[in-house]
Amino acid sequence: MKILVLNAGSSSHKSCLYEFGDSLPEQPLKPLWEAQVDWASQPGMAELRVKTVDIPSYETVFPSVSRFEDTLRLLQTIWSGEVPVVSQPGDIDIVGHRVVHGGRDYQESTWVNPAVKAEIAQLATLAPVHNPVNLQGIDIIEQCLGTVPQVAVFDTAFHSQMPMAAKVYPIPWQWFEQGIQRYGFHGISHQYVATRAAEILHQPLTDLRLITCHLGNGCSLAAIHQGHSIDTTMGFTPLEGLMMGCRSGSVDPGILLHLIRHHHLDAQQLDTLLNQESGLKGVSGSSGDMRQILKQAAAGDGQANLALAVYIHRLRSHIGSMLAALGGLDALVFTGGVGENAAPIRAAVCEAFGFLGLNLDLAQNMQSPCDQDIATLDSRVRVLVIHTQEDWAIAQECWRLSQSPQKAVVTTHVP
Numbered sequence: 419m420k421i422l423v424l425n426a427g428s429s430s431h432k433s434c435l436y437e438f439g440d441s442l443p444e445q446p447l448k449p450l451w452e453a454q455v456d457w458a459s460q461p462g463m464a465e466l467r468v469k470t471v472d473i474p475s476y477e478t479v480f481p482s483v484s485r486f487e488d489t490l491r492l493l494q495t496i497w498s499g500e501v502p503v504v505s506q507p508g509d510i511d512i513v514g515h516r517v518v519h520g521g522r523d524y525q526e527s528t529w530v531n532p533a534v535k536a537e538i539a540q541l542a543t544l545a546p547v548h549n550p551v552n553l554q555g556i557d558i559i560e561q562c563l564g565t566v567p568q569v570a571v572f573d574t575a576f577h578s579q580m581p582m583a584a585k586v587y588p589i590p591w592q593w594f595e596q597g598i599q600r601y602g603f604h605g606i607s608h609q610y611v612a613t614r615a616a617e618i619l620h621q622p623l624t625d626l627r628l629i630t631c632h633l634g635n636g637c638s639l640a641a642i643h644q645g646h647s648i649d650t651t652m653g654f655t656p657l658e659g660l661m662m663g664c665r666s667g668s669v670d671p672g673i674l675l676h677l678i679r680h681h682h683l684d685a686q687q688l689d690t691l692l693n694q695e696s697g698l699k700g701v702s703g704s705s706g707d708m709r710q711i712l713k714q715a716a717a718g719d720g721q722a723n724l725a726l727a728v729y730i731h732r733l734r735s736h737i738g739s740m741l742a743a744l745g746g747l748d749a750l751v752f753t754g755g756v757g758e759n760a761a762p763i764r765a766a767v768c769e770a771f772g773f774l775g776l777n778l779d780l781a782q783n784m785q786s787p788c789d790q791d792i793a794t795l796d797s798r799v800r801v802l803v804i805h806t807q808e809d810w811a812i813a814q815e816c817w818r819l820s821q822s823p824q825k826a827v828v829t830t831h832v833p
């Protein structure tokens with residue numbers, strides 16, 4: 419069975435094709451084909467990278483027509499590129515998508531049908547950076563693969579069983595009744611790395627208290643008790659919690675009132691400021707990219723150093739809050755582009771939790787660890803670096819659904 423995964427994001431679309439046998443493998447499969455189209459590196463241009471089992475990687479840069487057309491071009495390389503991996507589009511059996519906001523109704527993955535698409539569209543008001551592009555991904559597949567069954571895998575689903583105390587905002591109760599609550603995001607990643615952490619530690623997940631730190635462009639933490647998310651830092655939207663690349667994370671809501679009253683900013687302006695002009699980018703005044711910030715900070719740039727200091731301060735304080743929710747900690751897990759690659763950030767975080775008996779092996783921390791325990795032997799808390807594999811987790815969900823008796827409902831465009 420050939421399962422295609424499309425992870426349509428705000429600045430890039432990533433995709434993988436897996437071939438499954440009769441059973442679910444224990445280890446992640448190597449994709450037959452993987453590709454990414456990126457619009458962030460050069461204005462007006464699309465950068466396409468493709469890799470297959472037979473060729474290491476090739477890259478093409480071309481003038482972007484539209485995200486829709488550029489992504490069709492990416493997908494066509496599966497059957498008509500330099501090294502096609504299937505003979506025709508019809509060879510693909512299922513397509514899985516990461517969908518960021520599933521609201522209250524989607525507590526697990528689901529086959530896509532017109533009603534599901536309509537709900538994803540409706541939830542776009544709560545995840546304006548993400549849901550519209552996720553939906554576009556589904557439309558692109560309809561256009562090039564016709565009636566192939568599609569699956570939506572939600573980033574909110576893993577957090578849907580959080581206790582009410584973690585879900586409810588201290589605001590008038592009728593708002594909760596209208597759906598205003600903490601949902602949490604990055605669930606596909608938090609759940610995947612928690613499962614992988616148990617494997618690396620050779621312990622059942624049900625015995626573990628974990629704090630998973632997903633630190634990418636978007637950043638969030640999850641407190642995971644016996645395999646369940648019991649608290650997380652993102653909330654109603656992916657804007658709450660940690661400081662991120664370009665997003666503010668939590669700020670005093672009084673700031674928004676002030677900006678509305680005294681600076682006459684409207685909703686769109688606030689949205690742009692908080693989602694695109696804040697975080698590392700806002701404080702440094704230069705970049706939301708952690709690699710850039712670390713470089714500038716090392717060169718003595720004062721604002722980059724301050725951005726880094728705020729990032730670490732907030733990361734530590736939110737870890738403290740997850741720690742309190744768990745009442746103890748067996749392992750701290752780092753993942754995402756920053757979590758997996760930025761050794762100085764991991765070191766700065768771990769330093770603050772030495773009082774728990776957590777000891778980072780500083781040498782191992784510097785050696786590009788991947789799916790590895792980097793705490794010292796005598797550390798009372800393990801520290802893991804795990805490469806998140808959201809695409810693999812989505813493919814597994816597709817495979818699981820395909821084994822269930824529930825039939826796939828063929829997708830059609832919502833009028």
Ligand SMILES: Nc1ncnc2c1ncn2[C@@H]1O[C@H](COP(=O)(O)OP(=O)(O)O)[C@@H](O)[C@H]1O
Binds near residue numbers: 634635636707759760
């Ligand atoms: N070697 C590195 N050192 C520090 N930060 C890194 C490194 N590699 C990637 N990053 C950072 O990871 C972030 C992107 O994370 P990633 O998980 O790839 O993004 P996304 O959330 O879009 O999936 C960027 O801030 C980038 O600078």
Ligand SMILES: CC(=O)OP(=O)(O)O
Binds near residue numbers: 548
């Ligand atoms: C939910 C979210 O913030 O996703 P990302 O990190 O991909 O922006």
Ligand SMILES: [Mg+2]
Binds near residue numbers: 634635
């Ligand atoms: Mg990501």
